[in-house]
Amino acid sequence: xxxxxxxxxxxxxxxxxxxxxxxxxxxxxxxxxxxxxxxxxxxxxxxxxxxxxxxxxxxxxxxxxxxxxxxxxxxxxxxxxxxxxxxxxxxxxxxxxxxxxxxxxxxxxxxxxxxxxxxxxxxxxxxxxxxxxxxxxxxxxxxxxxxxxxxxxxxxxxxxxxxxxxxxxxxxxxxxxxxxxxxxxxxxxxxxxxxxxxxxxxxxxxxxxxxxxxxxxxxxxxxxxxxxxxxxxxxxxxxxxxxxxxxxxxxxxxxxxxxxxxxxxxxxxxxxxxxxxxxxxxxxxxxxxxxxxxxxxxxxxxxxxxxxxxxxxxxxxxxxxxxxxxxxxxxxxxx
Ligand code: PMV
Numbered sequence: 001x002x003x004x005x006x007x008x009x010x011x012x013x014x015x016x017x018x019x020x021x022x023x024x025x026x027x028x029x030x031x032x033x034x035x036x037x038x039x040x041x042x043x044x045x046x047x048x049x050x051x052x053x054x055x056x057x058x059x060x061x062x063x064x065x066x067x068x069x070x071x072x073x074x075x076x077x078x079x080x081x082x083x084x085x086x087x088x089x090x091x092x093x094x095x096x097x098x099x100x101x102x103x104x105x106x107x108x109x110x111x112x113x114x115x116x117x118x119x120x121x122x123x124x125x126x127x128x129x130x131x132x133x134x135x136x137x138x139x140x141x142x143x144x145x146x147x148x149x150x151x152x153x154x155x156x157x158x159x160x161x162x163x164x165x166x167x168x169x170x171x172x173x174x175x176x177x178x179x180x181x182x183x184x185x186x187x188x189x190x191x192x193x194x195x196x197x198x199x200x201x202x203x204x205x206x207x208x209x210x211x212x213x214x215x216x217x218x219x220x221x222x223x224x225x226x227x228x229x230x231x232x233x234x235x236x237x238x239x240x241x242x243x244x245x246x247x248x249x250x251x252x253x254x255x256x257x258x259x260x261x262x263x264x265x266x267x268x269x270x271x272x273x274x275x276x277x278x279x280x281x282x283x284x285x286x287x288x289x290x291x292x293x294x295x296x297x298x299x300x301x302x303x304x305x306x307x308x309x310x311x312x313x314x315x316x317x318x319x320x321x322x323x324x325x326x327x328x329x330x331x332x333x334x335x
Contacts, residue, residue, distance in 0.1 A: 004048040005120035006324045009112035009315035012037045012144045013174060013277065013285055015232040016213045017239045018153065020192050020206060027136050028162050030196075031209040032155040034216050035144045036172060039312030043109035045094040046325040047117040059093045059328040076114065076138045084122035093325035111138030112145035112315040120317055131315065132163040148314035152217065169220040172228070172311065173293035175286040179256050179304040188280040191243055191250045198247040205242040209235065229275030229287050236277040243280075252280050260284040260303045267299055 018033035056077055058070040073092055081087065092114065096106050115135035119126050124134070128146055136143035136153075143164045144151040150169040156162030186194075196202050212235045219227035243250050257278060264276040264286055274288040274296050283304075288296045290310065297306045318324075 002121055003051070004046060004324065005117045006044065006046040006318045007113045007116035007120070007315055008042050008044045008318055008323075009109045009116065009142075009145045010038045010040070010042050010312045011106065011109045012141065012151065013309075014141065014144075014279065015228065015277065015287070016209060016216050016235050017279075018140055019188075019209075019239050019242065020196055020202065021140070022155075024193075026159050026162070027140050028157070028159075029140055029153065029155050030206050032153055032213050033141075033144070033209075034150070034152045034167070034213060034220075035141070036150055036169075036174065037145055037148055037312045037314060038174070038309045040176075040307060040309045041097050041106075041109065043094060043096045043106065043113045044318070044323065044325055045092060045110070045113035045117050047114065047121050048091045048093070049121055050089045050091060054089060056089045057091045059091070059325075061095055062326075062328050064328050072138070073114065076111065077118065079137055080118045080122050080124065080134070084124055086122055088122075090118070090121070091327075093327065095325050107139035108141040108145045109315075111135045111142035114138060115142065116146070116315040116317060128314070129163050129165070132165075133159060135315070136162060136164075146315045149311040150220065152213075167217070167220055170223040170225050170228070171290055172225065173288050173290040174309045175288065175293060175297045175300060176307045176309055177260050177284045177286065177300050177304045178307070179254065179260070179284070180282045184252065184281050186250050191246070191252075191280065194246040194248075194250060195242055199242050199245045201242050201245050205238060208238060225289055226273055229273060232277050232287055233275040240278065252282060253278060253284075254282040256303065257282045257284050260286075260300060263300055263303060267296060272296065 012035040014035040016034040018029045020030040022028050022030045056074045058065045058073045112135045115131050132143040132146040147164050147166050150167050151164040152167050153164040216231050261276045267274050274286050278284045293308045
């Protein structure tokens with residue numbers, strides 16, 4: 001029996017956003033979505049089964065974590081244990097190279113890596129679709145980080161039918177403009193609830209996203225980068241519009257984020273194919289062709305730290321024991 005496994009996963013950036021659940025318990029989204037898995041900002045997670053009868057422990061970036069983060073991991077492991085018919089608790093050591101909680105989806109890479117490592121040690125099915133379904137239960141968008149390059153998440157109607165799958169698409173590059181790497185004020189879970197409960201535009205958002213997903217799938221099949229970029233920008237701005245229309249209003253984009261959108265628009269006026277998107281945080285991501293990425297990065301560097309990213313790998317096990325995340329240093333405290 002294996003008692004330890006290590007997995008690595010990368011965040012993904014949605015081109016058609018997931019914003020709203022039809023079932024919070026099963027984490028079924030109200031609409032499908034589509035994303036690119038990135039080749040930067042990985043999360044590496046080691047899951048080690050406990051043989052001493054102790055409780056689950058989460059170590060995040062070398063520090064023992066408590067509070068919501070630890071509770072979420074335990075809830076996820078409870079689901080894994082229920083499926084595996086196991087009582088074994090685990091030590092989860094996770095190292096993030098994503099600015100946590102800044103809308104760069106550290107929860108996606110985190111739960112994709114955790115689902116992959118946990119499936120190995122608890123001996124659950126390890127095929128891509130099973131891991132995608134499982135990762136979804138930790139954080140919806142995590143189901144897409146199981147997949148390499150480009151993924152569509154089929155909304156589905158039950159646990160079985162809601163998972164992400166690889167699609168073919170033209171080669172893209174993204175320029176991540178990091179404006180703020182602090183933790184966001186309102187979690188996406190909370191803001192999604194608020195949107196469904198209070199926004200007068202929630203139904204229009206769902207309908208428009210379902211249509212946009214169909215158009216985006218067609219644009220990917222046709223290799224039409226311009227169309228992909230246009231659809232992605234409109235969809236992102238509609239998501240931020242519906243988020244702002246909640247009561248009380250939630251706003252993730254800052255004045256500086258809007259400056260980056262302006263910068264992108266003026267690059268477009270100069271003839272460069274570039275479009276903006278942003279998740280539940282202030283950071284803006286420019287979508288472009290690989291050949292234009294360096295010029296876009298240079299033009300946007302005055303706004304914040306820029307990183308050029310490309311399509312990256314899906315979540316996978318790391319076999320080399322040297323890749324295991326080391327134990328937290330003695331004396332690190334629970335938060
Ligand atoms: O899966 P969550 O709770 O991290 O929600 C992610 C929501 C967005 O990142 C804003 C959009 C998306 O599709 O990734």
